[in-house]
Amino acid sequence: MTRVILALFFGAAAVLLGSGLLLSSQALLVSGIALTLGLGVGMALRRKGTERGSRSETSDTQALHPALLDVALNEMREGVLVIDTDMRVVASNRAAQTLFTKGDPKLSRLTELTRNPAIYDAFLDAVRGIERDGVRVETYVSGHKIFDLRVVPLRSSSAAATVGAVGVFFDISRLERLEIVRQEFLANVSHELRTPLTSILASAETLESSINGHSESDKKFLSIIHKNAARMQRLINDLLELSAIENVKVDVEPVRLFALVEDIVNSLSVAATEKSITLENCIGKDVEVFADPHRLMQMLTNLVDNAIKFNLEGGTVTIDHRRDDDDIVRVADTGEGIPAQHLDRLFERFYRVDRARSRNLGGTGLGLAIVKHLARAHGGDVSVTSRLGEGSEFTIRLPRSTS
Ligand code: ADP
Numbered sequence: 001m002t003r004v005i006l007a008l009f010f011g012a013a014a015v016l017l018g019s020g021l022l023l024s025s026q027a028l029l030v031s032g033i034a035l036t037l038g039l040g041v042g043m044a045l046r047r048k049g050t051e052r053g054s055r056s057e058t059s060d061t062q063a064l065h066p067a068l069l070d071v072a073l074n075e076m077r078e079g080v081l082v083i084d085t086d087m088r089v090v091a092s093n094r095a096a097q098t099l100f101t102k103g104d105p106k107l108s109r110l111t112e113l114t115r116n117p118a119i120y121d122a123f124l125d126a127v128r129g130i131e132r133d134g135v136r137v138e139t140y141v142s143g144h145k146i147f148d149l150r151v152v153p154l155r156s157s158s159a160a161a162t163v164g165a166v167g168v169f170f171d172i173s174r175l176e177r178l179e180i181v182r183q184e185f186l187a188n189v190s191h192e193l194r195t196p197l198t199s200i201l202a203s204a205e206t207l208e209s210s211i212n213g214h215s216e217s218d219k220k221f222l223s224i225i226h227k228n229a230a231r232m233q234r235l236i237n238d239l240l241e242l243s244a245i246e247n248v249k250v251d252v253e254p255v256r257l258f259a260l261v262e263d264i265v266n267s268l269s270v271a272a273t274e275k276s277i278t279l280e281n282c283i284g285k286d287v288e289v290f291a292d293p294h295r296l297m298q299m300l301t302n303l304v305d306n307a308i309k310f311n312l313e314g315g316t317v318t319i320d321h322r323r324d325d326d327d328i329v330r331v332a333d334t335g336e337g338i339p340a341q342h343l344d345r346l347f348e349r350f351y352r353v354d355r356a357r358s359r360n361l362g363g364t365g366l367g368l369a370i371v372k373h374l375a376r377a378h379g380g381d382v383s384v385t386s387r388l389g390e391g392s393e394f395t396i397r398l399p400r401s402t403s
Pocket residue numbers: 302306307308310311333335336337338346351352353354358359362363364365366367368369392
């Protein structure tokens with residue numbers, strides 16, 4: 001049995017490693033070797049298992065000696081762990097062994113190696129036939145480390161029963177640290193810029209209000225200073241908001257959606273009237289969703305605000321709700337639409353279809369990035385569909401309940 005699991009493991013490890021989660025070119029090279037060796041040795045071992053004693057070793061199994069695979073697997077930075085259906089560890093490489101404090105992974109049950117529920121649940125799911133990807137695992141064995149764990153079931157064919165599971169631990173501690181540095185840098189810079197900018201804005205406003213004695217060109221320059229300082233202030237506020245949101249923890253509670261949307265419609269009615277746009281709140285009066293009310297308000301305000309800004313004179317903005325496994329809130333407009341090639345990148349920071357246009361409309365290019373972060377903080381997501389000349393639909397998906 002162990003021989004079968006190992007044979008499958010070599011093949012599965014190779015596929016896992018070749019699947020693109022690797023972070024460095026060195027790792028990619030190693031995965032290439034592992035792929036070749038893994039598949040080769042996996043198949044060879046399987047063949048040996050079924051034809052044991054009846055045939056001599058072929059030249060390719062001699063060439064792909066398991067010792068080479070040992071070296072390749074042990075030199076990898078990624079930890080590889082394989083278990084059987086009794087949750088016993090049947091193989092591991094050196095990197096995996098350094099992940100755990102207690103015992104020798106080769107001899108232990110998974111529960112003896114680690115009490116980490118994220119690891120245990122991922123392997124248990126895989127043994128039950130469910131592949132798990134992107135499992136975040138934190139360890140404190142030699143300092144604080146963060147891993148991205150992928151675990152797949154081991155089977156001899158897609159229809160066969162699971163005989164174990166193989167997991168690969170990718171160390172993402174460095175990436176996470178860089179991400180924190182980036183976030184802190186952005187927050188600090190924005191914060192530092194805010195004070196001098198407030199003072200420039202205040203001075204420009206004071207000068208503008210004392211109109212006497214200003215020539216026409218003075219007024220023009222003052223207005224340029226004022227306009228651009230105000231724009232920078234909006235940008236900095238959005239950047240600070242975005243950094244705050246990146247780590248936000250949402251407090252979810254039942255929210256009556258109709259009333260919340262009604263507040264948004266009222267607060268944006270002046271902007272809508274200026275362009276003769278009709279705002280339609282089509283939410284059922286009794287609909288309740290699970291969300292952080294303040295954050296949901298922020299998301300929908302951004303979407304409705306855009307739906308007005310990028311709409312045509314006399315257009316319509318509709319906000320409605322439906323329910324499947326999740327609650328789905330949709331903001332649809334009859335505006336100009338978004339060309340298909342932009343849709344994939346629309347939720348990136350500073351991404352704008354038409355920069356000059358967005359700037360003229362007072363946009364910062366951060367509104368949709370904020371919506372995306374907030375939707376994800378709720379455990380949901382946001383998506384867009386659009387048809388040129390017909391309009392766009394932004395859809396927020398919220399889990400029904402967090403429990
Ligand atoms: P902005 O501050 O420019 O509105 P957003 O992040 O909110 O930034 O939006 C990014 C870009 O997506 C906008 O500049 C615009 O090009 C496009 N966009 C957003 N919503 C719509 C919409 N409802 N219709 C057409 N284009 C839109």
